[in-house]
Amino acid sequence: MQPIALAVIGGTGVYALTQLDDVSTVQLDTAYGQPSGPIRIGTLAGQRVAFLARHGEGHSIPPHRINYRANIAALKQLGVRRVLALNTVGGITENWGPQVLGCPDQLIDYTWGRIATFCEEEGSEVLHVDFGQPYTPSLRRAVLAAAARAGVKVVDGGCYAATQGPRLETNAEVARLRRDGCDLVGMTGMPEAGLAREAGLDYACLAIVANWAAGCAGDEEITMDEVLANVAAASAGLPALVAQLLKE
């Protein structure tokens, strides 16, 4: 059978890749437990593509309870080599307003208490993987080229702050993230990216800006309705972008 060309991990507001044809569903178990839900494998632009909803298809798993290791291990079991992670985020700096799509090139990990490595078990080989460029440069370039060819605007580069959640940040926390050089903030970027690197997978993030992060647009309350509406609007270009990425 044709290998899987790409796996897409969907975040808040993206629970399926609607343009997949001939979809089959696999429910895997891994040495780290079960992934967030079934993995849907179908064809798109003549290639096999896998899709996994990070929070579960019913959005029932909060960011700190996601079994990131099982998700990455399950994709690896399927022979996946490349992962496009969709992450819903809040925007901090001026290029990152609501409904923007962006492909960050850096991250800072502020999460805590999550199992962040495959080296956790006693006796497992300790890996110190290089993570200077946390997102695979060649896959980032491919995403940006596909976006340009598909006519979908994507911000090139930026620093993703991975926070613990599930609550949103305080204004002071976001002010600190800004001082640290972060452009966008989300709750699921880590440890996923680090685990993908440990597993030897190419990994890039396509961030979908749902709202201005706390304090970045006055004191307007951030509501889930706003988040979902902006993700839906910003996701309009995703099918064309993913199809183009698979063609290249």
Ligand code: HPA
């Ligand atoms: N902060 C953290 N995660 C998020 C946000 C935010 O403002 N919006 C969507 N995910």
